[in-house]
Amino acid sequence: MLTHVRTRLRQVGTGDRRLMARSAALPPSRADAALSRLSRSANKGRLWWAVAAVLATRKGSTRRGALRGVAAIAGASATANLLGKPLFPRRRPAAEAVPEHRRLLKRPTSSSFPSGHAASAAAFVTAVTMESPLTGALLAPLGAAVAYSRVHTGVHWPSDVGAGALLGVAAGLGTQHWWPLHPDTPGRTAHRAEAPVMRDGEDMLAVVNPGSGNADVDPTAEVRFAWPKATLLYPDQGVDIRGQLTAEIRRREGSVRALGVAGGDGTVASVAAVAADFGLPLALIPAGTLNHFARDVGVRSMPAADAATEAGAAVGIDLGEVEITGNGQRVRRWFVNTASLGGYPEMVRLREKIQQRHPKWPSAAIATIRTLRRARPLRVRLNGKPRLVWMVFVGNGTYAPKGFWPSRRPALDTGLLDVRYLRADVPYSRARFVLAVLTKTLHASHVYRQYDLPALDVELLDGNRRVATDGEVGPLGTLFRFRSRPSALTIYRL
Structure with a gap:
């Protein structure tokens, strides 16, 4: 068995040297400088971050593709650099393997196997293609050029690039494990509504x-x-x-x-x-x-x-309603998407503060990390039953999927609320929650609960808190009565 493996490795090495020689024998051209610049631009994924920023300016599938692509790059880069290179150390090609005018001024010193540039390129293009096939097809030549540039400049063997590309494709496809693809179709509703032309x-x-x-x-x-x-x-x-x-x-x-x-x-x-x-x-x-x-x-x-x-085409859809009681007053608020208690309202307030000095997305990431680190459990009664929780999520309608990342509503007229909460009364609940999210076993975890209910009463037993509705922070309260209001909103839709 060991002899067979060694034979295979020698064959790979022979093929690498033959392909590298063919690449080195290509006559000088303007492509040499272009490929060198392209290779440097992709260092640490900078090229793909820039492309993602451009794609994110367009709504719909291209924006989702950009977000999925960034997530795929993170997975591919971590796997290539933290696992692949330390586990499979390999010498890079000698500088003399390619003509001098092609060589990078600053050659990398890490393991040659696998190619992180190829992994990031393949991951990003694969992830974007999953959301927007046309955009992915347009990006594929750029991804291929980035991958080949590593051979052209003499810093990777062809097999390094091939392995990196395979790893990147796997990382792109693997995003479905935590972020499932869903049909790009509107939510169903059986309630047509009268509306003026x-x-x-x-x-x-x-x-x-x-x-x-x-x-x-x-x-x-x-x-x-x-x-x-x-x-x-x-x-x-x-x-x-x-x-x-x-x-x-x-x-x-x-x-x-x-x-x-x-x-x-x-x-x-x-x-x-x-x-x-x-x-x-x-x-x-x-x-x-x-x-x-x-x-x-x-x-x-x-x-x-x-x-x-x-x-004059319209439908009737459900709305969520929350009645907030506290400080001697009672306030009612509608919500079209979600409401929550716990860490999220605090995260929104912190994000708005940080956003005064930094862009929105980095501000949100910083605020989320700080909020999780400082989080304190809530002692509450949920429909009269005492619970100790980290947070309570309430969706207007039944969301899918049922794991941690609710992303869409198949129907808009269920008359139900999607209630989810994280328990804080079990040992190492936050660590178990993170592990369950990473392994996509949240549905079977003891720290996570999900129910579809027409109503939910949340009574705080220690002080008061703010509720967040549709990403905006509401007033302080000690009692929150959530209700689904069927066909409360008439909205124009063909």
Whole structure:
């Protein structure tokens, strides 16, 4: 057996030297300098981070592909550099293996096997292709060029590149273990709803939030194109948009027949709450970063929203409601996506503070790490039963998958809430939770619970806390009554 392995390794080495010689024999060309620059640009994944940033500016599958690609790079890079290279040390090709004008000025000194550059390139392209095949096809030549550049510049053997590419493909496909692919289809609802035909947005009051999503892109032009006769309302700094919109509707004394909104999930949630309160249909143009609600509803763009309002086509969907009691007052809030108690509200507040000095995504990562480190368990009663928990998640509707990362709603009219919480009354609960997430065994873990319920009462037994609804922090309270309100919102959708 050992002799057979040695024979195979000698054959691989012979093939590597033969292929390296063929590459070195290529005549000088402009490609030499281009491949050298390309190889350096991919150091530490910088090239793919830049590509991901560009892809993330486009909504939908390309943005999801960028996020999945970054996750795949992290997995591939860690596997190649922390496992592959230490376990399989291999000498890199001699500098003289390629002509002098091709050689990198700073040659790497780590193990040659496997190629981390090839692993990252294959991981990113594979992950993007899973979400957006067309984008992946456009990126494939760039990924192949990065991988070949390592042979062309003489810092890797061809088998190093091949092994790295295989590792990267596996890392890209492996993201499905924690982040399953899902069909790009809207949530189902059997409840058609009556809504007025809105010709050019006449008698519509539309909220436009230029601060949602990309700060350089103002959705006003899209709103004007879809609903030229609508009255536009911009959020005032330091003023609750709910109060601002409510006052404007009352000032118009019944002349508003529909509400429109162009913004992210937070803005949409605020306008949807007012629409539900006044019994007005809602038209939305997704203009945020992720637009979870618009994706689930099935309104992906301005033309889709325009077509639905022109046809008067609408459906009834459920909303979540939470009644907050504390400090001698009672406040009611709607939520279109999710609500939570525990670490998440604190993370949102910390993220907003850090975001004053740093970009949004790094701020969110820093805030999440700090929050987890400082987290304290909550003593609560859940529907009357005492529990010690780290956090409570409540989704408007039943989300899928049922693990830690709820990402979509197959149906929008279930009349149920998706309730999930993490127990803090078992030994090493946070460590067990992390292990269960990594091994995708959360459904069988003793620290995780999930239920589909029409209602949930959460009573805090130690002090008060804030509830987060749709990513925004709400008021302090000691008792939180969550309810599903079937068909509480009428929304335009074909």
